[in-house]
Amino acid sequence: MSNLNKNLSIALRNPFKFYDYARAYFNYKKTVAILTGTSLKEVNNFYHEIFSSHFVAEIIKKSKCRSGFSYLTMLTPFRAPTLYVLCRILKPEVLVETGVAQGFSSAFILYALEVNKKGRLYSIDLPNQPGQEIGNKTGWLIPDSFRKRWELILGPSKEYLPVLLKKLNRIDFFYHDSDHSYENMVFEFDCAWHYLRREGQLLADDITDSLAFDELVRNKNCTFRKLFKMGIACKK
Ligand SMILES: C[S@@+](CC[C@H](N)C(=O)[O-])C[C@H]1O[C@@H](n2cnc3c(N)ncnc32)[C@H](O)[C@@H]1O
Helix, strand or coil, X not given: CCHHHHHHHHHHHCHHHHHHHHHHHHHHHHHHHHHHCCCHHHHHHHHHHHHCXXXXXXXXXXXXXXXXXXXXXXXXXXXXXXXXXHHHHHCCCEEEEECCCCCHHHHHHHHHHHHHXXXXXXXXXXXXXXXXXXXXCCCCCXXXXXXXXXXXXXXXXXXXXXXXXXXXXXXXXEEECCCCCHHHHHHHHHHHHHHEEEEEEEEECCHHHCCHXXXXXXHCCEEEEEECCEEEEEEC
C-alpha cells in the first residue's frame, strides 16, 4: 500500500485525523497567507508556480525510477510544495534542515533558492543509512544543478547541529524532519530557536508524534499554524 493510501486509510478510520487532514487540505493557502502576511492571490501564484514547473515533473520521473519509493505524500500541497512557497515568500538566506533521506524536502527548498537567486541550505542526516550501499546516496533526488547552494553534513543532529548553528550564528529558516522522538525534537527546536532571527520560521514534520511542537509554541513568543502533521512557527 502506498504511503498516501496508508495515510488516507488511517485518517478514514480515525474521524479526528480525517478532520485534521481535511482542514489542512482545504485551508493551506489561507494558512500560509495569514502566517506570512501575504495576499491570497500571491500565495496562489506561488503554488501555481511550483505545480506547473518542469522541476516537479522531473522529480516525479526520477522517483518513479526507484521501485518502492512513494512520492505522492510529499507532493501533498501542504508538505514539500509548502516548503517551496514559504521560501519564495520569505526569501531566506541561511537555512538549516535535519533529515534528508532521498532529498524531497531539500530539493523543493533548493529549487526555491534557485528561483530566488539567493540562499544556502545546510542539511544534516545520519551516515550509512539502509540502501546507501546500493547507490541511494543521501539526497539522490536533488538535481545536480541545485547542489551549489547545498551543504550536506553526515552525522547525528545532537552532535552536529549545535556546531553548525554556532558557525552560522544566525539563521532565517529551520526545518526538522529527522528523529521525531520527544527528546530529539525538543533538543533541535531549542538549538534552532536560539539562532533563528526574528520573523524567521521554524517548521517541523510529524508534529503529532510528540508534544514537542505544542510545548515550543506555548513557551515561545511566536505565531504558529498546524497543517495536519506539519507545524510552522514564526518568531516574533
Ligand atoms: C523522514 S526521513 C527525511 C525525509 C526528507 N525530509 C524528505 O523530505 O525526503 C528522516 C531522516 O532523518 C534521518 N535521521 C534520523 N535520526 C537522525 C539524527 N539523530 N540526526 C540526523 N538525522 C537523522 C534519517 O537518516 C532519515 O534519512
